[in-house]
Amino acid sequence: MAQGMKRLGTPIVALLGVALIALIATSWLINRDALRKAVEAQIRDVTGLELSVAGAIDISVLPASYISFHDVGLKGGGASDPALHIDVLTANLRLLPLLLQRFEIADLTLLRPRIHVSLKPDGESNWTPFIQTIARTMKPGAENQVSFSEIRIQDGVLNYEDAATHGTEKLEDIDLSLAWPSISRSFAATGQFDWRGERVDGTISFSDFVAALSGERSGLKARIASAPLKLAFDGSVANRTSPMMEGTLTIDSPSLRNALRWTGQPQPASGGFGRFALKARANVVGASIALTNVNVELDGNTAEGVMTYANNGRQALQATLAADALDFTPYISTFRLLASGARDWNRQLFDLNGLSTTDLDMRLSAAKLTVGPTKLGRTAIGANLRNGTLALSVGEAQIYGGIAKGSFGIARAENVADIKAQFQFTDVDLQACASELFGLNKLSGRGNINVSLFASGSSPFGLVQSLDGSATVTGHNGAISGFNAEQLLKRLERRPLSGGGNFRSGSTPYDSLTIAVKFSDGIATAEDIRIEGPTAKITLTGTASVPTREYDMKGVASLNTASGFQLPFMVQGPWDDPLVFPDPESLIRQSPAASPFLDLLKQRITGGGKRPAQDGSPTAENAKEGAKSN
Secondary structure, three states: OHHHHHHHHHHHHHHHHHHHHHHHHHHHHOOHHHHHHHHHHHHHHHHOOOEEEOOOEEEEOOOOOEEEEEEEEEOOOOOOOOOEEEEEEEEEEOHHHHHOOOOOEEEEEEEEEEEEEEEOOOOOEOOHHHHHHHHHHHOOOOOOOOOOOEEEEEEEEEEEEEOOOOEEEEEEEEEEEEEOOOOOOOEEEEEEEEEOOEEEEEEEEEOOHHHHHOOOOEEEEEEEEOOOOEEEEEEEEEEOOOEEEEEEEEEEEOOHHHHHHHOOOOOOOOOOOOOEEEEEEEEEEOOEEEEEEEEEEEOOEEEEEEEEEEEOOOEEEEEEEEEEEEEOHHHHOOOOOEOOOOOOEOOOOOOOHHHOOEEEEEEEEEEEEEEOOEEEEEEEEEEEEEOOEEEEEEEEEEEOOEEEEEEEEEEEEOOEEEEEEEEEEEEEEHHHHHHHHHOOOOEEEEEEEEEEEEEEEOOHHHHHHOOEEEEEEEEEEEEEEOOOHHHHHHHHHHOOOOOOOOOOOOEEEEEEEEEEEEEEOOEEEEEEEEEEOOOEEEEEEEEEEOOOOEEEEEEEEEEOOOOOOEEEEEEEEEOOOOEEEEOHHHHHHHOOOOHHHHHHHHHHHHOOOOOOOOOOOHHHHHHHHHHHHO
8 A cells, every 4th residue: 555655646746846847937937018918908808997007016926826916096087086096906816727828817806995986966976987887898798708706805995975965975994805797697795894983794795787787677685784783685776767776674773873873864852762673665766765564663662654764955754653552751751841859840951953954754653652651542643843843743642531632843943942732631530631731639530621832942941931821621520639628618617716727638529620721921820710519619810830830829718508608718839739728817707706806906007006086075175275275
């Protein structure tokens, strides 16, 4: 066996020696000028591009076979800001043809290429002529049969300019591998690049590269993956009169807010916009995207429907979505009407920047809707944002055990928000409704509420200072907590001066409730407040300050008895814990023993502290005599 291996190894070593001698001889005898011309011709035949070499040319046969061109550009690519400039272009050569003095390129490496793409207002670019040349060169039936398998780009830079929008983008540290088609018509690119401070992995492939270059329909698969965003598309592309794409689009992001910031899109106001996922059938025409069969997830909320997006100088989004359950709490969690003190209005300025960058037209329906502590049943909402004005409309919402309809509008004027709200609540739970909407926790029962309010300000405190409008409440079969009018009136009817007692306990039931209030510059004036119960009746007049959240009101409570006992009283203090106390003068008058003393006291006060002397009295006569003697 050893002798057999020796006999077999001898010719192999001899063959390798001959090959080595041939390579050395080839490196000495190679026609360098012919090699350079052959390589330039193959690049031109395969890509259709003619190169302009301004630097040195390096040729190597051993240990690697290649030719390197320094300072390379495209002929006709411009001089001041060329379409393409390559520091070093290296063509790796196939070894066996090289031994036969045939120069065939295996693959190309572009070291530190600088690519400049300038898009003109008419849609053409500085690369349009070169792309047309490549398309003509690669058409079926072309004379050239030469190709190479791969083009590698290392440490490249791409600068993009859009003359219409004056937008610019820059991709750096590009490291790509382009699978250049030979017999196959497909084309694929895989690699990485830096964009806006993030490393991006990407792949793109065309099923018919020639058709894609010619603007004809071709299959397209693309994937982009980065820390802020992942995007995938599987469909087709064409560019006859304008770019067109059709296929399945998938987007995934751990934070939509960060993804919008990274892509340079306007960010919504603080709160929410975290985990985001979307899958839909996409149809792209120019700068418009139509999405059907949409499945979208945002902050744990999922919905289905259709969406359209356009960016023709101004971004516009339209959507019609339906969901089983939605939670809007993340989007209002940072918005507080009241400051941390719970009694003072929040004075933090509004952030209204999100109202001026995007147009929105959305229709949203949900079987269940949560907004903070508020739980809604089946709800239909419309949102329209245009030219800095936001209009929200509630077609119908099941809330507080009843139905709500209305509208809410915000118009931006610099840093000031103009607010307009109109709502109607029908057959709702007054306790839950009044507590969440107005901060009033003393009212219970069922009824209707109509609200029409207008305000303008740069903060919640500024809004309540300018509050105008009106509100009406009609209720039935409820109660007002904080005092028991019947017990209080009956006790004071028997003993008016029995002592202050406890006027802030119990509750007053009512059969019907009517409240009509008018707002002007933050002051609510009672126009008609009547509470009618089975045993007592109450009427109120006065005002309530919205900025200070305090009452200053007077009322009259009366018994529904034969005596008709009436007691004036006052309501003063904060909304959440007001003071309710009877009028002292009225209590004194109700007492038979104390009433004469009250009249005498008033007479003394109006008379300067002395009762005037009567004519004919001894005091008067003495006064007259004293005057005569003087």
